[in-house]
Amino acid sequence: MVEPKECNFNDPLLLQCADLILPYLTPPELANISITCKSLFNISTSITLLRISDASRTFENLPIPFLNPTLDHHPYSYFLYTPSLTLASNLQRQFWGGTSVISRPSRPVLEPVSVVDEFGRKVWGCVCEDCGGSGSGLGSECGCLGLDGLGELGSECGPGCLCGPECVNRFTQNGVAVRLKIVRDRRKGWCLYADQFIRKGQFLFEYAGELLTTKEAQRRHQHYDELRSHGCFSSALLVVREHLPSGKACLRLNIDATRIGNVARFVNHSCDGGNLSTKLVRSSGVLLPRLCFYALKDIQEDEELTFSYGEIRKRADGLPCFCNSSSCFGILPSEDT
Numbered sequence: 001m002v003e004p005k006e007c008n009f010n011d012p013l014l015l016q017c018a019d020l021i022l023p024y025l026t027p028p029e030l031a032n033i034s035i036t037c038k039s040l041f042n043i044s045t046s047i048t049l050l051r052i053s054d055a056s057r058t059f060e061n062l063p064i065p066f067l068n069p070t071l072d073h074h075p076y077s078y079f080l081y082t083p084s085l086t087l088a089s090n091l092q093r094q095f096w097g098g099t100s101v102i103s104r105p106s107r108p109v110l111e112p113v114s115v116v117d118e119f120g121r122k123v124w125g126c127v128c129e130d131c132g133g134s135g136s137g138l139g140s141e142c143g144c145l146g147l148d149g150l151g152e153l154g155s156e157c158g159p160g161c162l163c164g165p166e167c168v169n170r171f172t173q174n175g176v177a178v179r180l181k182i183v184r185d186r187r188k189g190w191c192l193y194a195d196q197f198i199r200k201g202q203f204l205f206e207y208a209g210e211l212l213t214t215k216e217a218q219r220r221h222q223h224y225d226e227l228r229s230h231g232c233f234s235s236a237l238l239v240v241r242e243h244l245p246s247g248k249a250c251l252r253l254n255i256d257a258t259r260i261g262n263v264a265r266f267v268n269h270s271c272d273g274g275n276l277s278t279k280l281v282r283s284s285g286v287l288l289p290r291l292c293f294y295a296l297k298d299i300q301e302d303e304e305l306t307f308s309y310g311e312i313r314k315r316a317d318g319l320p321c322f323c324n325s326s327s328c329f330g331i332l333p334s335e336d337t
């Protein structure tokens with residue numbers, strides 16, 4: 001490695017500017033600038049250490065560190081963070097790893113949609129004073145209360161309700177709910193691990209990313225396949241289908257966490273179904289459901305978190321699976337978008 005030279009970069013204002021600008025750079029840009037002089041090298045190094053210490057850039061309540069026991073040249077994975085679904089595909093850069101900004105970014109506030117009855121009158125999600133009911137635990141009176149546990153659909157209070165954000169029937173709306181870490185594996189890349197015991201049925205996190213039209217999802221799917229054929233590339237485009245009550249149609253959600261996403265983008269596939277289950281959760285006053293992850297069984301600290309990506313379709317160019325389960329098919333499922 002070439003040692004960066006001493007530089008005439010001691011003006012405190014210049015250093016302050018560098019500390020404000022460098023956290024917006026991508027890893028290759030940061031690496032390029034860090035070889036220009038010692039001061040910039042030192043700032044870049046402290047940015048890298050801060051990035052390693054929290055993949056969520058303080059968007060979540062607990063830091064989610066990267067650990068790389070393989071010691072390859074990947075100290076962390078670079079992507080833009082969103083704690084919930086977003087349409088903001090114009091987000092190009094994000095402050096990550098600087099010391100200048102100390103306030104935590106705020107979680108985006110859900111914009112409610114008005115639900116009206118046949119006379120055009122606004123229908124509220126719920127008008128309870130206390131959705132948990134008086135006393136302990138959740139009461140059964142709140143109309144928003146959905147199936148809790150391992151069913152495929154859930155519902156919660158939301159911005160269309162009279163209760164506030166502190167309502168107890170909003171389990172999945174406050175971001176990542178358990179302690180996690182992201183660990184590098186030689187064959188699977190980054191893997192998400194539990195950093196605490198998680199009991200069966202507990203909510204962990206939602207799958208956040210860019211919400212795409214089906215046309216755009218198909219375009220990106222093709223593009224990611226091309227990138228993959230040129231070398232190591234990992235995508236996180238998930239297609240979820242919700243069958244509507246008529247049984248004749250389904251709602252299709254295309255969530256791409258490849259460029260903009262949350263920690264759920266690090267969950268790897270396991271052919272035996274893994275230890276996570278998913279559920280689409282609706283909140284009153286929000287148009288689209290969110291895909292939420294729950295513990296399918298008790299999960300021990302230091303256990304990798306996995307789920308099944310879907311049915312295996314034999315493809316000549318299918319990626320090899322290294323889930324290591326006894327029922328491994330040897331190939332990763334791929335979505336036909």
Ligand SMILES: C[S@@+](CC[C@H](N)C(=O)[O-])C[C@H]1O[C@@H](n2cnc3c(N)ncnc32)[C@H](O)[C@@H]1O
Pocket residue numbers: 077187188189190191233234235236237265266267268269270319320321322323332
């Ligand atoms: C949603 S990402 C998961 C995080 C990814 N490992 C990373 O490093 O960012 C999906 C990609 O992870 C890899 N992956 C997931 N499960 C795997 C498995 N069981 N065996 C091998 N690679 C896997 C594949 O490259 C896949 O395209």
